Amino acid sequence: MVTGLGFQSSGDAARWNTLALVRTDRAGNAAVAVRPSRTTYYRTAVGRTATTNAASSRVLRLTVYPALAPYRNCDGLNSHYPHGVGTPGAKDRTSGTPVTTYLPSAAAYALNDGGVGQRDLDRDDDGIACEKR
């Protein structure tokens, strides 16, 4: 069992705030519930004691995307999704290096693929809207 295990968060993975001090169970597990409104990094850390050095865990990044929405143009869509949005498994139709880092989201793509009353942000119809490297 570990007591005084700091559960920390950060917006930039450089400056950390301790959200809670938790205690592990006999198996070494602890749980903390979070509900971030923006992309946040998390880690656990223990401070230095008379018999141990300070240490911290691996950093986890929890990415928070804005609510799904139709966008007026690719500038708007790329401001939230820098590499575009596409149906899962879509292949970028290009003669150059294909974009593979788009957000795979059928729902986000469906809002921006030129359906009824929508702007078509996937003009080459490859299943990825506003693909960008």
Ligand SMILES: [Ca+2]
């Ligand atoms: Ca496309």
